[in-house]
Amino acid sequence: MSDSNKAANGARQASGSSLFPTYARFPLTLVKGKGSWLWDDQGNKYLDFMSGIAVTNLGHAPDRVKEALVKQLDELWHVSNLFHIPNQEAAGQLLTDNSPADAVFFCNSGAEANEAAIKLARRYHQKVIDSGRYEIITFQQSFHGRTLATLTATGQDKVKEGFSPLPQGFITVPLHDIPALESAITDKTAAIMLELIQAEGGIHAVDPAFLQHISKLCRDNGILLIIDEIQTGMGRTGKLFAFQHYGIEPDIFTLAKGLGSGFPVGAMLAKGALVEAFSAGSHGSTFGGTPIATAAVKATIETIVDDKLAERAAEMGDYLMEQLREKLGGHPLVEEIRGRGLIVGIACKEPVGDFINEGQKRGLLVITAGPNVIRLLPNLLVAREEIDEAVGILASMFAERTAAAQ
Numbered sequence: 001m002s003d004s005n006k007a008a009n010g011a012r013q014a015s016g017s018s019l020f021p022t023y024a025r026f027p028l029t030l031v032k033g034k035g036s037w038l039w040d041d042q043g044n045k046y047l048d049f050m051s052g053i054a055v056t057n058l059g060h061a062p063d064r065v066k067e068a069l070v071k072q073l074d075e076l077w078h079v080s081n082l083f084h085i086p087n088q089e090a091a092g093q094l095l096t097d098n099s100p101a102d103a104v105f106f107c108n109s110g111a112e113a114n115e116a117a118i119k120l121a122r123r124y125h126q127k128v129i130d131s132g133r134y135e136i137i138t139f140q141q142s143f144h145g146r147t148l149a150t151l152t153a154t155g156q157d158k159v160k161e162g163f164s165p166l167p168q169g170f171i172t173v174p175l176h177d178i179p180a181l182e183s184a185i186t187d188k189t190a191a192i193m194l195e196l197i198q199a200e201g202g203i204h205a206v207d208p209a210f211l212q213h214i215s216k217l218c219r220d221n222g223i224l225l226i227i228d229e230i231q232t233g234m235g236r237t238g239k240l241f242a243f244q245h246y247g248i249e250p251d252i253f254t255l256a257k258g259l260g261s262g263f264p265v266g267a268m269l270a271k272g273a274l275v276e277a278f279s280a281g282s283h284g285s286t287f288g289g290t291p292i293a294t295a296a297v298k299a300t301i302e303t304i305v306d307d308k309l310a311e312r313a314a315e316m317g318d319y320l321m322e323q324l325r326e327k328l329g330g331h332p333l334v335e336e337i338r339g340r341g342l343i344v345g346i347a348c349k350e351p352v353g354d355f356i357n358e359g360q361k362r363g364l365l366v367i368t369a370g371p372n373v374i375r376l377l378p379n380l381l382v383a384r385e386e387i388d389e390a391v392g393i394l395a396s397m398f399a400e401r402t403a404a405a406q
């Protein structure tokens with residue numbers, strides 16, 4: 001279409017951008033990153049305590065992953081899943097060696113990993129044990145992705161607006177409400193699906209007794225347990241996977257964000273008889289697990305395991321929490337400081353959007369988790385001095401906020 005036709009149809013955006021306006025972007029253009037640090041196009045430096053939303057868990061451009069990617073770029077990029085892919089086999093083996101899962105399906109994003117989990121749960125019930133069950137129970141405030149099935153599974157109405165009719169077979173109940181959960185279970189219930197720390201929902205950890213109860217309900221009623229580890233996985237909470245804190249094993253779990261250190265990749269993992277539920281042709285992805293993507297996955301897992309980065313996340317997370325509680329704990333705006341390992345929320349009594357912008361002006365990148373929670377997601381290799389610097393910037397912003405309010 002010519003420019004004048006576009007204008008007549010109101011198609012030209014006020015911003016002059018050719019991109020869909022799907023993101024409210026910060027007024028920053030970041031052009032370089034190394035470790036915990038980012039640089040913008042004006043040469044300003046930022047301490048990164050958001051890690052691209054829990055993606056760059058090894059920091060920016062980690063050497064071991066970079067070397068694996070560069071080597072693979074020289075050798076082979078893509079052949080399709082019609083052929084054996086050695087990196088995919090090796091990355092899958094590393095994941096099954098380090099988890100209760102027996103098999104891995106690689107895809108390209110978190111939503112696709114959850115989509116695969118939902119499909120596997122239904123297919124298991126319909127093809128392996130012939131129960132015909134299809135319904136998935138999820139929880140309010142959860143976030144599971146943006147495809148039609150995963151936004152339906154998500155327990156937040158704002159992601160569903162304008163997308164009806166939504167797929168059938170999903171029920172959402174309040175978290176930690178055992179009677180509501182029990183009354184939602186029927187002879188159609190295929191699976192219960194949840195995050196163990198609701199991340200987008202405000203950094204709310206699932207109570208261990210509640211998870212034990214879910215796990216027992218699943219066992220007693222032939223229901224599958226699906227854990228969404230997309231944000232909590234890959235060492236972030238102080239264990240490789242958050243379910244390892246709880247002493248339970250999911251039937252299915254999903255990974256994405258930190259899995260490829262910034263290379264886009266997701267995975268759905270399952271154990272036991274579930275492996276039989278997908279046969280040749282029942283699910284697939286053109287790009288899932290390419291030689292390049294799985295080179296990134298392999299090097300990422302090897303780094304986390306060899307360098308004991310989950311343990312490091314636990315230690316640095318304790319230090320971050322202790323510093324935050326000491327420097328911000330008594331502040332009148334602060335309601336609670338919560339989280340586990342290096343996923344931490346500063347829950348406030350007011351909206352915190354301006355803290356995010358003010359932090360950027362002072363060289364600190366953080367994000368929100370809902371309107372009132374500042375979310376901190378530093379990389380797993382973050383140094384104590386970097387934590388001190390970030391907490392210092394946050395403390396100065398909170399101190400000034402008190403002064404302004406008085």
Ligand SMILES: *Cc1c(COP(=O)(O)O)cnc(C)c1O
Nearest residue numbers: 109110111143144145230231256
């Ligand atoms: C980010 C996220 C997703 C969706 O991942 P995408 O890669 O954006 O599709 C799903 N579940 C959780 C818990 C997430 O944090």
